[in-house]
Amino acid sequence: MPLTSDTTSLLLERLRSALPAQALLTDPAELAAHARDSAPFSACGTPAVVAVPRTAGQVEHVMRTAYELDVPVVPQGARTGLAGAANAVDGCVVLSTAAMDRILSVDPANRLVRCEPGVTTRRLAEAVAEHGLAYPPDPASWDRCTIGGNIATGAGGICCVKYGVTADYVLGLDLVLPDGRRMRTGRDTAKGVAGYDLTRLIVGSEGTLAVVVGATLALRPARPPAxxxxxxxxxxxxxxxxxxxxxxxxxxxxxxxxxxxxxxxxxxxxxxxxxxxxxxxxxxxxxxxxxxxxxxxxxxxxxxxxxxxxxxxxxxxxxxxxxxxxxxxxxxxxxxxxxxxxxxxxxxxxxxxxxxxxxxxxxxxxxxxxxxxxxxxxxxxxxxxxxxxxxxxxxxxxxxxxxxxxxxxxxxxxxxxxxLGGTTTGEHGIGTLKREWLERELGPVSLELQRGLKRLFDPKNLLNPGKVVTA
Amino acid sequence: MPLTSDTTSLLLERLRSALPAQALLTDPAELAAHARDSAPFSACGTPAVVAVPRTAGQVEHVMRTAYELDVPVVPQGARTGLAGAANAVDGCVVLSTAAMDRILSVDPANRLVRCEPGVTTRRLAEAVAEHGLAYPPDPASWDRCTIGGNIATGAGGICCVKYGVTADYVLGLDLVLPDGRRMRTGRDTAKGVAGYDLTRLIVGSEGTLAVVVGATLALRPARPPAxxxxxxxxxxxxxxxxxxxxxxxxxxxxxxxxxxxxxxxxxxxxxxxxxxxxxxxxxxxxxxxxxxxxxxxxxxxxxxxxxxxxxxxxxxxxxxxxxxxxxxxxxxxxxxxxxxxxxxxxxxxxxxxxxxxxxxxxxxxxxxxxxxxxxxxxxxxxxxxxxxxxxxxxxxxxxxxxxxxxxxxxxxxxxxxxxLGGTTTGEHGIGTLKREWLERELGPVSLELQRGLKRLFDPKNLLNPGKVVTA
Incomplete structure (x- = not known):
């Protein structure tokens, strides 16, 4: 449902109170450019604004504001996704994490790296390679796609057959919930079983449960020449x-x-x-x-x-x-x-x-x-x-x-x-494209729990609504 | 709260309608033997009955019956756990999956095995070794502990440092929910991202969200001599x-x-x-x-x-x-x-x-x-x-x-x-022993979500109540 122009004005006014002008795009060409990812067959709407925060604090502000005004938020990385999971809905805030692209620390002693979501997979891989380490997941779009997007989709790649997928490398996440609250999941340790595995629940959730504002990723020793x-x-x-x-x-x-x-x-x-x-x-x-x-x-x-x-x-x-x-x-x-x-x-x-x-x-x-x-x-x-x-x-x-x-x-x-005993998505995700197929694949009991999870994290159904499961 | 003797009689009567007499233990010595796992410092109660089903259908019956009568159910494997997660509460049904110990199929072409929860880790490892394959997780109690218990606790072991923990090997699960409904999570494929990762949510949930009645586990090529x-x-x-x-x-x-x-x-x-x-x-x-x-x-x-x-x-x-x-x-x-x-x-x-x-x-x-x-x-x-x-x-x-x-x-x-930036449990779990520490480690926002997850799966708080999080 499109927002009233009053809501949009109020939204922009409140966003401007915490984000600089250049972090809020309202030019129609920009709105159009951020309307969809790389999936065909998938509907998309026109965002009210594209917010491009540089800090987790700004993300919190965007989320809190949208929550108070009942405005949907659609997180985006590099829009290289192939299931429509980053497609805008009418009147939404598109929340691009592309400008949060810092690699915060590379820790060779513990074989891990901390980074923001907007860093591209390739830049991360090259940065850790300088320390003799490897971040193996290698989706085809690795020179453009972002770690945040990789986490959202549970991205794979060519070397997964030996080295596993994105999910296997995510140790901990820094998140902003739909209502703007901040939380951490996971750990900085190689092993840990404290509580239900929220980290893994967020991985592959396609931006429908929380916004990733930081990640701790496991690394491996550099791969030998092939x-x-x-x-x-x-x-x-x-x-x-x-x-x-x-x-x-x-x-x-x-x-x-x-x-x-x-x-x-x-x-x-x-x-x-x-x-x-x-x-x-x-x-x-x-x-x-x-x-x-x-x-x-x-x-x-x-x-x-x-x-x-x-x-x-x-x-x-x-x-x-x-x-x-x-x-x-x-x-x-x-x-x-x-x-x-x-x-x-x-x-x-x-x-x-x-x-x-x-x-x-x-x-x-x-x-x-x-x-x-x-x-x-x-x-x-x-x-x-x-x-x-x-x-x-x-x-x-x-x-x-x-x-x-x-x-x-x-x-x-x-x-x-x-x-043939398979799944309708190995590594690209459900988005809007495969929602009906997800229902067929999971069956009614699992689907009911999936919807319950969505409601638990996002009771107002404002974060990336209509993706993965319908509310 | 202890049950009335009327409820216990009704419970036993209904359980006897679907389980043979030898699968329902009420002898005081048996009740005492099944009262706790291997953790000290942890309170335990006395079960009303120990049910030892042989089939998933029997587990469904136990769960449905207990749900209807508001009787708590505590799942148990080999009681080798070290956090009190398998400790009985007064008047509960202890649901031992120890007799569901069949290895259903070893599939070398797809490097996976399907088994019931009661098979011991060692027996599973030895069975797949006959096919030139390895199931690496090696908790110290591997000759007694069960795959179901390993999944419940997210068990580790010595070779995890190279080969990862139990969670890394669980591809799919066959579950019975607290109300007795059956469902599957995950897949038989190497990769898959269809919907929120319920499989990983169950792993490490210490029997508080669902009862595992079957598992599909990934295997690796046999380990070379060390x-x-x-x-x-x-x-x-x-x-x-x-x-x-x-x-x-x-x-x-x-x-x-x-x-x-x-x-x-x-x-x-x-x-x-x-x-x-x-x-x-x-x-x-x-x-x-x-x-x-x-x-x-x-x-x-x-x-x-x-x-x-x-x-x-x-x-x-x-x-x-x-x-x-x-x-x-x-x-x-x-x-x-x-x-x-x-x-x-x-x-x-x-x-x-x-x-x-x-x-x-x-x-x-x-x-x-x-x-x-x-x-x-x-x-x-x-x-x-x-x-x-x-x-x-x-x-x-x-x-x-x-x-x-x-x-x-x-x-x-x-x-x-x-x-020192660590976690209060690397591989043994929370159980009852570390609930307060979990609260300190996670903080209030994460804890609220953890409790919400528990309510989602178990709204009546009947399945292993008081473990991991309080309701």
């Missing part, structure tokens, strides 16, 4: 067999990525990757950063051959490893090139579904069938080692029929994931 | 320096245990450990199961020497490694021998406090001061790599003054832990 291999397979089953064999042999590669036929071909069509050959049903990219990556990769190369790989390229040096991994990085440019070849104006919708690892080849096959059934191009790549796939549906939003088919294909992919 | 070293230091500071140096050099040992002066001496006094020498201020036991444990241990040996170790023993074989680790296993026998030497009848209270790793030597020193101030023997051992200490206070419960001093020393240790 080597990699690329293997192409004549059938999906063969690629799936290779993944299963790698797992069964007890390997834990630091990346185990799969590109389907369409994605492989799109990269080949780019013409810039020397190692990738045309015509394969599936490509695996495998990286090892173990103590002896060369021998681990040799062992995995043999397993790929035994599974029926028709072409394998391995790296002997870090530079060659980079060249192999480049195939994974070329997915976005390849998709962009494909879309340009179709005359532009298309939408690429990056999906997210996870199944038990062993069901992955079946799911890839189902997605190929779905693409055919709906007459769409779907490019599937995924974290094969985790069973987490990202089918990208490319479609023309201005073509009503194609839009409908894309929507139906998306639903068919979710249904296939659940049918 | 080698170890033992290093003795003239001062606590020197031992702390060695731990810091090991961390700074990027090592991640699979065990990094510290024994203080009193504990070292008690083991020496046993006379059965050939490698441990008398007179040291601190002993470190370091284990590596890395790809090249021999060279990793050599590197750590040098760091120990540089930190001032006065005596080092290293293992060249797995058998020698076992001999070294035996020092850690001898802590309990050594304490028992000390207690016998004082004429028996003493209580050994194993405490649990964690601080940031770098503060560990300071905390050990503080504990030694506390022991002196209160005229007590305190034996401190701990997971030095995690900053998690277990000071064991030995005292005579029948001596009112010694009992009071032990209680005060316990409080002083908790206070020291918090003052």
């Amino acid at each position: 080597l990699s291999l690329l293997a192409q397979f004549p059938t999906l089953t063969a690629a799936g067999d290779a993944v299963a064999a790698v797992t069964a042999a007890g390997h834990t590669p630091s990346a185990l990525e799969l590109l389907d036929r369409a994605t492989t071909q799109a990269i080949v069509d780019l013409g810039t990757h020397a190692l990738l050959r045309p015509g394969s049903a599936a490509t695996l990219i495998v990286e090892s950063d173990g103590a002896d990556p060369s021998s681990e990769l040799s062992a995995m190369e043999i397993l790929c051959k035994e599974a029926g790989a028709e072409h394998i390229a391995t790296s002997a040096t870090v530079e060659e490893a980079y060249e192999i991994i480049e195939a994974r990085r070329l997915v976005s440019p390849a998709l962009a090139a494909y879309m340009a070849s179709r005359g532009g104006g298309l939408t690429a919708f990056i999906e997210d579904v996870a199944v038990p690892r062993s069901a992955l080849p079946v799911l890839v096959g189902r997605i190929e069938e779905i693409a055919e059934r709906y007459g769409l191009r779907i490019f599937t790549l995924g974290h094969a080692g985790d069973g987490n796939l990202h089918p990208t549906v490319v479609f023309d939003e201005s073509d009503a029929d194609e839009f409908r088919r894309a929507r139906e294909a998306y639903d068919a992919i979710m249904a296939a994931g659940l049918e | 080698l170890s070293l033992l290093a003795q230091f003239p001062t606590l500071t020197a031992a702390g320096d060695a731990v810091a140096a090991v961390t700074a050099a990027g090592h991640t040992p699979s065990a990094l245990e510290l024994l203080d002066r009193a504990t070292t001496q008690a083991i020496v006094d046993l006379g059965t450990h050939a490698l441990l020498r008398p007179g040291s201020a601190a002993t470190l036991i370091v284990e590596s199961d890395g790809a090249d444990p021999s060279s990793e241990l050599s590197a750590m040996e040098i760091l120990c020497k540089e930190a001032g170790a006065e005596h080092i023993a290293t293992s060249a074989t797995v058998e020698e490694a076992y001999e070294i680790i035996e020092a850690r296993r001898l802590v309990s026998p050594a304490l028992a021998a000390y207690m016998a030497s004082r004429g028996g009848g003493l209580t050994a209270f194993i405490e649990d406090v964690a601080v940031p790793r770098s503060a560990l030597p300071v905390l050990v020193g503080r504990i030694e001061e506390i022991a002196e101030r209160y005229g007590l023997r305190i034996f401190t051992l701990g997971h030095a790599g995690d900053g998690n200490l277990h000071p064991t206070v030995v005292f005579d419960e029948s001596d009112a003054d010694e009992f009071r001093r032990a209680r005060e020393a316990y409080d002083a240790i908790m206070a020291a832990g918090l003052e």
Whole structure:
């Protein structure tokens, strides 16, 4: 419901009492720019104001003010999310934590870092690397996305298969509740079980329970240099067999990525990757950063051959490893090139579904069938080692029929994931996009508790309303 | 409040309608045996009945019945807990999940296991080892404690320093809510972010939110053979320096245990450990199961020497490694021998406090001061790599003054832990023992939310009432 102009005036007046003019954006272009994240198929409204606080005190003021005036607040990081969780609602305060971007301390003795939510994942990773430490989570948008957004969505990435996801690194959080009260969760210690785990409850809650204004994150020793291999397979089953064999042999590669036929071909069509050959049903990219990556990769190369790989390229040096991994990085440019070849104006919708690892080849096959059934191009790549796939549906939003088919294909992919014992989101979240699917996945009892949690933290339903669960 | 005998009769009658006679214990000796876990300083009541269901359906019946009759239910595993979380309250149903001990399936392709809550940690670990897999969490009582209890307390262990705690392995849970409704949380996939993380909320909730009737646990490849070293230091500071140096050099040992002066001496006094020498201020036991444990241990040996170790023993074989680790296993026998030497009848209270790793030597020193101030023997051992200490206070419960001093020393240790930026429980939990300390550690806003969570899951406050938080 849009606010009255009186409420908006009062809101702005009160916000101006504690935030400087440049921290409050009301220019229509700014409002439009902050209206949504990177998800299609998801409605968004127009914010009344975009607040860009620099301190936790300013966040408290924003929250308190909005709470008193019954104005909804939508937290935003870098808007790289893919589920609509950061989409504005009409008349809301968009609360961008992007300017709270300080790294407060790196503590090598305790292998942890304290930072504000607006620091980008890449900057954090590079800062701790200077101390010989690693912050492993590496979502695809890591040079733009923020730690606050990573915490909100429970972000994953490529190296999760070995190193875990964002949730595994969050030790403690500094929060502002919907009514403006401040609180800390968690701890600065490696272990701790004092009370119910509120830290983990906030991680992945998509900004619906509290606003993260600070985080204590665990770090690891720097990752050793990695080597990699690329293997192409004549059938999906063969690629799936290779993944299963790698797992069964007890390997834990630091990346185990799969590109389907369409994605492989799109990269080949780019013409810039020397190692990738045309015509394969599936490509695996495998990286090892173990103590002896060369021998681990040799062992995995043999397993790929035994599974029926028709072409394998391995790296002997870090530079060659980079060249192999480049195939994974070329997915976005390849998709962009494909879309340009179709005359532009298309939408690429990056999906997210996870199944038990062993069901992955079946799911890839189902997605190929779905693409055919709906007459769409779907490019599937995924974290094969985790069973987490990202089918990208490319479609023309201005073509009503194609839009409908894309929507139906998306639903068919979710249904296939659940049918194979999986989840409708491995790492992108629910947002507005998957609320109905969440209800199907969880069932009524769990859903009732999820809604109860939302009410407990946000009884007035003002913080990011309508995301994850409806009130 | 004790129940009326009418309610108890009705309760038993209804329970008998769905559970066989041998699953309902009412013999006074059985009621007494199930009245408490292994924590001292903690009140307990007398149960009306001990129910030992074999199926989730029977658990549902017990919960529904108790809910309808407003009878409290206290879940129990093996009663090895050290915080009073499994202590009975008067007139309650003790719900023992010990007989629900089936391992339902081991799934090597997806590196997971499904089991019932009553299986012991050791049996689960041995069962998955037959498939070349590992379930790493290794609490000290692993041959008796159950997976359900491990989940309830968020149990840790020695190898957590490298492999993480119970919480890190729980993918999904099958639960019965206080009103008897059944629900699942989590997933069978490696990754998933669908909705608020109820799985993690249940882990460590000490049986106060729901009863675990099944678990899906993640597994790892089998751990490689380990080698170890033992290093003795003239001062606590020197031992702390060695731990810091090991961390700074990027090592991640699979065990990094510290024994203080009193504990070292008690083991020496046993006379059965050939490698441990008398007179040291601190002993470190370091284990590596890395790809090249021999060279990793050599590197750590040098760091120990540089930190001032006065005596080092290293293992060249797995058998020698076992001999070294035996020092850690001898802590309990050594304490028992000390207690016998004082004429028996003493209580050994194993405490649990964690601080940031770098503060560990300071905390050990503080504990030694506390022991002196209160005229007590305190034996401190701990997971030095995690900053998690277990000071064991030995005292005579029948001596009112010694009992009071032990209680005060316990409080002083908790206070020291918090003052050093730590937590009052690293892995044992809150139970009834640390409720007041939890309130100090969390502060009022977090505590209000913790209580709200309890009300959300258990509005009638019937499930394990009075544990973790008061209603």
